[in-house]
Amino acid sequence: MTVDTSSEELRRRAVDTLTRARDRTTLLTSSVEDNDLTAQHSPLMSPLVWDLAHIGNQEEQWLLRTVGGRDAIRPDIDSIYDAFEHPRSERPTLPLLAPAEARAYARDVRDRVIDVIERTPLHGAPLLDAGFAFGMVAQHEQQHDETMLITHQLRRGPAALTAPPPPAGDVTGLPPEILVPAGRFTMGTTAEPWALDNERPAHQRLVPAYYIDTVPVTNGAYLHFVEDGGYAQERWWAPEGWAQIQQHGIKAPLFWRQEGGQWLRRRFGVVEAVPADEPVLHVSWYEADAYARWAGRRLPSEEEWEKAARHDPATGRTLRYPWGDGEPTAEHANLGQRHLQPAPVGSYPKGASPLGVQQLIGDVWEWTSSDFLPYPGFVAFPYREYSEVFFGSEHKVLRGGSFAVDAVACRGTFRNWDLPVRRQIFSGFRTARDV
Structure with missing residues (x-):
């Protein structure tokens, strides 16, 4: 199967897919109080607020810096949100962004990413072909959304989500x-x-x-x-x-x-x-x-x-x-x-x-x-x-x-x-x- 899609359609798909992921991230992180976001509900999982800022940091590194060639917004937090540097069990001990700051950071990154999508040619390099980098980041966010849903299941207390x-x-x-x-x-x-x-x-x-x-x-x-x-x-x-x-x-x-x-x-x-x-x-x-x-x-x-x-x-x-x-x-x-x-x-x-x-x-x-x-x-x-x-x-x-x-x-x-x-x-x- 060969997929032949115009640049305009690819841009629209990238924006729509990233937006769908962010809407879900917002639901998962706004349905509980801040103390639930910063708590570690199981040593197997990160605090929800770590996932939120990690999503923003990965998006900044790949889409703003690598694809867009933009200056770094928060290079000082790269190490904190490096999943390979810090196992989940120790992430609550890190100087994590507070919930309001994490939300603002992720929102700032996303606003700039939309501009990158509009200005970037979706061809000419493996990361750009068919908008791969944007699809990769959308998949990364959705994978963390699933991880956060697992954390919701492990969380004790009354139901926070409905469907x-x-x-x-x-x-x-x-x-x-x-x-x-x-x-x-x-x-x-x-x-x-x-x-x-x-x-x-x-x-x-x-x-x-x-x-x-x-x-x-x-x-x-x-x-x-x-x-x-x-x-x-x-x-x-x-x-x-x-x-x-x-x-x-x-x-x-x-x-x-x-x-x-x-x-x-x-x-x-x-x-x-x-x-x-x-x-x-x-x-x-x-x-x-x-x-x-x-x-x-x-x-x-x-x-x-x-x-x-x-x-x-x-x-x-x-x-x-x-x-x-x-x-x-x-x-x-x-x-x-x-x-x-x-x-x-x-x-x-x-x-x-x-x-x-x-x-x-x-x-x-x-x-x-x-x-x-x-x-x-x-x-x-x-x-x-x-x-x-x-x-x-x-x-x-x-x-x-x-x-x-x-x-x-x-x-x-x-x-x-x-x-x-x-x-x-x-x-x-x-x-x-x-x-």
Whole structure:
């Protein structure tokens, strides 16, 4: 697929995408009092006010200084908001900008960036082609918006955010699994203009036939594993995972608890019954792997997930999204914090892949069995710290995006990664099996 877009359209897309990200950042940072912005709600996460100023600082460094050639506004804070220099656990001890100052700084940067967009030719250099730098920064902000939403979930206290419930699901007539035939397909991308370095380049993969779940594993299905003593039987667990649940006394997904014989969950300040038909959420890679073993199945590899999501066996084409090349709409997927929870399985039949696999985009990030590794021919761009420094066996790949992901940071080729112990993220999974 080749994208040929005029400079005027690219500028409009850049402004619209950056504005959408900033509107969401504003919602996430204006819905709580200043003391909640400056507090650290978990050692795993930054104070919300750090994320806010970090967003502005990255935008200043990349779009004002690098792309626009403008003088630095606040070079004195570059070190404070360097994510690699300061781990999250120590960020509250830094001399952070106060909430009002952070808001003013981010607003000042954005006002100047709009002028840069209008004056910058969107061609002639890799950072400029198709407005890549603006898309990269918009994706960065939306990724931090998802991180801030995770912090909201970890935050104690009454609900600060609201959203309408997702649409109802219907799995009537859906098979439990789909056969993906053996053969080659094109994995990754070369043509997607705002794709990040770890998604590139496009290359051929030969994948044996396999079966994959039609929909993600639900809370109801996962509950069978819990009630069958899955957390008490070492045979289902990888050694590191077994050690983790033993050390921390883990007996169910994060934010679940049993009360009076009923399973409840805490979701953004609201305690409610665990809905059986939603994809299971807040499980680690170890939990997903253990469930798959218990069910006599396995997690799909990254290439199996992408083939199920993008390959059209009728035409041999590789699609941008499961439903085709068009941008996501509310009929295709649960994205963009439109709902503050996954949608029940069977909610988005129009988002199905050509093979009939559903809800591959949105709802929950899906753990795969794969380590986060570079594709053949990978080239770090525009800096090593985005992907390259994370490559290796320590991180597992997640695919598909969650309800907290914006469309700009979610596509059939998008790769997320995290440590296999992580549970606070909006992670779920589906399973696969060999033919």
